[in-house]
Amino acid sequence: MGKKHLVVVGNGMAGMACVDHILGRNHDFQITVLSEEPHLNYNRILLSSVLAGEKSLEEIYISTPEWYEKNNITLLLGAKAVDVDPIKKTVTTSAGKNIPYDTLLLATGSDPFIPPMKGVDKKGVYAFRNIKDTQDILKTCQTAKRAVVIGGGLLGLEAARGIQTHGPEVTVVHNSGHLMNAQLDELAGKFLKREIENLGIRVRVSHRTTEVLGNGHAMGVQFENGEAAEADLIVVACGIRPNVELAKKAGLTVNRGIVVNDHMETSHPDIFAVGECVEHRGMVYGLVAPLYDQGKVLAATITGHKGPLYEGSTAAAKLKVMGIEVFSAGDIKGEGEKDEVVVYSDPLAGLYKKLVFREDRLVGVILIGDASDAGRFLETIRGGTKVDRKNHNLLFDAPSKKAGAAGDVMSRPDSDTICGCIGVSKGKLVEAVKGGCRSLSEIKTATKACTGCGTCSGLIKDILGAVAGDDVQEEKKVICTCVPFSAEEIRRYIRTQKLKSVQDVLEIYGDGHGCPKCKPALAFLVDEVLLGDHDEDRSARYINDRVHANIQRDGTFSVIPRMRGGVTSAAELRKIADVADKYNVPMVKVTGSQRIDLLGVKKEDLPKMWKDLGMPSGHAYAKAVRMVKSCVGTDFCRYGTQNSIATGIKLEEMLEGLYTPGKVKLGVVGCPRNCAEATVKDIGLVGIEGGWQVVIGGAAGKSVRAADILCTVNTTEEALETTLLFFQYYRENGEYLERTYDFVERMTVEKIRQETILASAEKKQGLLDRYRKAKAKVVDPWQTEAAKPVHPMQFKDFVLPKDREALKS
Amino acid sequence: MKWFHVTDENGIPLREGRRVKMDGQEAALFNTVHGWYAVDSKCPHKGGPLADGILSHTSVYCPLHNWKIGLEDGLVQAGGEGCVKKYPVKVEGGKVYIGLEG
Numbered sequence: 001m002g003k004k005h006l007v008v009v010g011n012g013m014a015g016m017a018c019v020d021h022i023l024g025r026n027h028d029f030q031i032t033v034l035s036e037e038p039h040l041n042y043n044r045i046l047l048s049s050v051l052a053g054e055k056s057l058e059e060i061y062i063s064t065p066e067w068y069e070k071n072n073i074t075l076l077l078g079a080k081a082v083d084v085d086p087i088k089k090t091v092t093t094s095a096g097k098n099i100p101y102d103t104l105l106l107a108t109g110s111d112p113f114i115p116p117m118k119g120v121d122k123k124g125v126y127a128f129r130n131i132k133d134t135q136d137i138l139k140t141c142q143t144a145k146r147a148v149v150i151g152g153g154l155l156g157l158e159a160a161r162g163i164q165t166h167g168p169e170v171t172v173v174h175n176s177g178h179l180m181n182a183q184l185d186e187l188a189g190k191f192l193k194r195e196i197e198n199l200g201i202r203v204r205v206s207h208r209t210t211e212v213l214g215n216g217h218a219m220g221v222q223f224e225n226g227e228a229a230e231a232d233l234i235v236v237a238c239g240i241r242p243n244v245e246l247a248k249k250a251g252l253t254v255n256r257g258i259v260v261n262d263h264m265e266t267s268h269p270d271i272f273a274v275g276e277c278v279e280h281r282g283m284v285y286g287l288v289a290p291l292y293d294q295g296k297v298l299a300a301t302i303t304g305h306k307g308p309l310y311e312g313s314t315a316a317a318k319l320k321v322m323g324i325e326v327f328s329a330g331d332i333k334g335e336g337e338k339d340e341v342v343v344y345s346d347p348l349a350g351l352y353k354k355l356v357f358r359e360d361r362l363v364g365v366i367l368i369g370d371a372s373d374a375g376r377f378l379e380t381i382r383g384g385t386k387v388d389r390k391n392h393n394l395l396f397d398a399p400s401k402k403a404g405a406a407g408d409v410m411s412r413p414d415s416d417t418i419c420g421c422i423g424v425s426k427g428k429l430v431e432a433v434k435g436g437c438r439s440l441s442e443i444k445t446a447t448k449a450c451t452g453c454g455t456c457s458g459l460i461k462d463i464l465g466a467v468a469g470d471d472v473q474e475e476k477k478v479i480c481t482c483v484p485f486s487a488e489e490i491r492r493y494i495r496t497q498k499l500k501s502v503q504d505v506l507e508i509y510g511d512g513h514g515c516p517k518c519k520p521a522l523a524f525l526v527d528e529v530l531l532g533d534h535d536e537d538r539s540a541r542y543i544n545d546r547v548h549a550n551i552q553r554d555g556t557f558s559v560i561p562r563m564r565g566g567v568t569s570a571a572e573l574r575k576i577a578d579v580a581d582k583y584n585v586p587m588v589k590v591t592g593s594q595r596i597d598l599l600g601v602k603k604e605d606l607p608k609m610w611k612d613l614g615m616p617s618g619h620a621y622a623k624a625v626r627m628v629k630s631c632v633g634t635d636f637c638r639y640g641t642q643n644s645i646a647t648g649i650k651l652e653e654m655l656e657g658l659y660t661p662g663k664v665k666l667g668v669v670g671c672p673r674n675c676a677e678a679t680v681k682d683i684g685l686v687g688i689e690g691g692w693q694v695v696i697g698g699a700a701g702k703s704v705r706a707a708d709i710l711c712t713v714n715t716t717e718e719a720l721e722t723t724l725l726f727f728q729y730y731r732e733n734g735e736y737l738e739r740t741y742d743f744v745e746r747m748t749v750e751k752i753r754q755e756t757i758l759a760s761a762e763k764k765q766g767l768l769d770r771y772r773k774a775k776a777k778v779v780d781p782w783q784t785e786a787a788k789p790v791h792p793m794q795f796k797d798f799v800l801p802k803d804r805e806a807l808k809s
Numbered sequence: 810m811k812w813f814h815v816t817d818e819n820g821i822p823l824r825e826g827r828r829v830k831m832d833g834q835e836a837a838l839f840n841t842v843h844g845w846y847a848v849d850s851k852c853p854h855k856g857g858p859l860a861d862g863i864l865s866h867t868s869v870y871c872p873l874h875n876w877k878i879g880l881e882d883g884l885v886q887a888g889g890e891g892c893v894k895k896y897p898v899k900v901e902g903g904k905v906y907i908g909l910e911g
């Protein structure tokens with residue numbers, strides 16, 4: 001007998017998770033999947049992250065074409081099922097094709113609910129449900145000025161924040177009296193409203209929208225109370241309705257959803273259903289964890305291993321808006337006769353916690369402001385743990401996550417669920433690590449854990465650390481433990497979410513405090529990404545950058561004026577000598593960079609010295625462009641083939657004042673004799689007969705490294721442009737404190753060539769434009785407006801007079 | 810204990826510190842998000858100027874070698890061992906006062 005044909009209608013998360021479980025069992029199915037959307041199976045939950053620019057579309061696909069192929073699954077993309085004939089056992093697609101089945105699995109999911117209102121067919125009005133909606137919204141964001149999101153539930157709020165990161169002003173309109181009314185009580189809704197408003201999003205509750213205004217294209221919305229709001233982008237996120245059309249055509253019993261029993265059977269023996277389209281014991285679930293539980297049970301039933309029961313799930317929801325923590329699970333009303341409610345509310349700190357108990361068991365929880373205990377509470381609800389005097393400490397703070405974190409999760413029983421979305425137990429994860437997994441990504445591949453909402457990654461890393469010990473592979477390079485994201489990620493967040501200051505980044509992506517490692521790094525990143533258009537926070541800068549001088553071991557400072565190309569004059573030298581006398585400078589020294597260093601200067605003397613010098617800052621104290629060292633070149637040298645002095649001065653003028661991941665020292669030499677050591681500089685120009693070699697990644701400091709040749713060019717203009725391309729590329733891609741000699745080795749010269757000199761004209765122009773914009777914002781900190789103290793006490797100490805008077809009290 | 814007026818509440822930018830000289834004694838005064846603190850101005854390691862350090866919550870990192878010193882108790886937290894003297898600070902009517910013995 002041949003294999004039975006299983007046709008799955010729907011290629012979403014629930015359907016494919018169920019198929020995955022079927023594949024894991026003994027079965028004799030030949031499987032065909034009909035996908036209405038022209039995409040592979042993707043993680044719908046993460047569309048919010050795509051909208052917010054935190055993830056790309058490519059990152060949210062769950063299954064690869066190879067997965068379908070390997071498992072012998074026929075995938076029909078863009079095939080919408082429009083009819084089903086349960087007698088002939090065929091499914092009809094919108095293209096008119098009849099597909100015969102032996103067993104039919106309906107995983108049709110749900111459709112966005114569009115409340116009755118006029119004008120929803122106008123341009124600029126979208127639902128927020130699938131990839132196409134997301135792409136449409138993203139496109140409209142580029143031109144839209146004002147957006148209205150109708151619906152203040154999970155999806156609406158996530159959409160609002162996502163849209164806001166692209167520029168439009170956003171208003172959330174909600175018909176109920178408080179936000180997320182399905183998951184929160186009124187007080188929690190108020191807390192959340194304030195948090196959302198703090199992000200700069202307007203919120204109108206108790207507003208029912210009756211009409212989309214506008215002539216062809218949306219221009220605003222009309223409310224029932226007579227008010228209106230302007231908007232050229234409107235997103236309707238008013239919840240979902242199970243998609244049950246096909247089930248009705250098949251004659252199945254349907255209430256709100258397709259009715260199934262505890263074995264996940266419908267009213268028809270050959271037709272099954274799973275996911276958001278299903279109604280089980282009167283409940284319809286719209287969150288992923290319950291759907292995965294259903295899929296497991298259904299996989300058993302459908303493959304002839306009937307036995308496991310699905311007995312319903314505890315609904316739990318977590319808001320995915322960076323910087324706001326909201327969690328809700330179970331029955332949160334607490335209005336029943338036997339219900340007892342514990343509430344902690346601290347409006348000043350934005351903390352709200354509500355626990356609902358029924359007969360000594362936790363049945364519901366709301367957490368606002370700090371949702372770090374969400375997993376523990378959910379486990380307590382699901383496990384039905386009795387909470388009495390003996391273990392009521394369970395309600396309070398979890399043991400410190402810092403020192404004994406691994407101990408905390410390791411002390412839990414093996415049966416405890418760690419990944420609530422996929423349903424992976426602690427035991428399974430421990431097994432995976434023992435089986436050889438050494439990184440989070442390997443565990444993800446092996447167990448599928450952490451591929452849903454991703455909030456369990458911390459716990460999984462703890463398990464990994466506890467079981468594998470020192471053998472854990474470095475997952476990724478993060479800026480600092482205070483800000484556990486890579487420089488690349490933080491750059492993206494700053495760009496897409498317009499984070500203007502170090503503190504903004506720390507509040508949302510860090511621990512709120514920072515340290516001397518991450519604060520200067522973030523100070524560089526906001527400046528670099530926003531091209532100088534950031535909010536400067538001096539407290540995040542190292543003291544050198546606060547006072548534009550280099551701190552010495554005795555707390556005094558050194559002053560090195562700029563001397564472009566190492567060229568000075570008698571007048572300049574005279575001024576330097578006068579200043580050294582006037583301020584009793586204890587040491588005047590010629591530096592290795594062809595400049596003069598005045599050492600041992602008191603902080604309060606710095607501004608006066610700069611004024612007397614009348615020379616720009618040499619930035620010898622900063623992670624920035626230091627200098628361009630040059631040899632004498634064709635002007636005087638009998639061997640010189642290129643004008644190294646003029647080129648060096650020009651180059652220094654082009655780059656000075658710009659901050660960089662690590663310090664950047666340059667050299668220009670007129671011939672390959674290399675007298676100014678250009679081949680051990682971060683960037684060097686080496687004059688040759690009829691052109692220049694541009695070299696990068698050289699060093700003669702802690703490391704000594706001969707620079708690599710980036711390219712050889714014929715003219716000085718080309719040499720300067722090539723330098724700019726590499727310089728800006730390094731600014732945009734270097735890790736903080738990563739010198740070019742490490743950067744070049746990490747990226748490889750070949751890749752750098754591809755992305756700079758060999759890149760498309762458009763890409764090159766982009767690099768040059770961003771360099772120019774950043775350069776236009778540069779001000780010399782010694783000689784311009786910037787030299788005026790940013791604060792009256794920038795350079796001063798407080799001195800209490802000897803005859804000071806004590807406070808009378 | 811006598812209280813002496815040093816500056817006003819906006820005399821030091823938030824999350825920064827400044828040195829306070831009081832004939833013979835030197836303190837480093839800090840304006841943190843959790844309030845004002847003052848400790849001896851010199852790091853117990855090599856005498857680095859703590860007032861020039863970067864603040865993290867209620868700790869300061871010495872700018873010379875990154876020793877971390879808690880401002881609430883004056884104890885060295887990371888980098889080495891030791892402590893610095895703490896000075897009492899109070900804010901009244903927008904003015905910042907430092908407390909000195911005698």
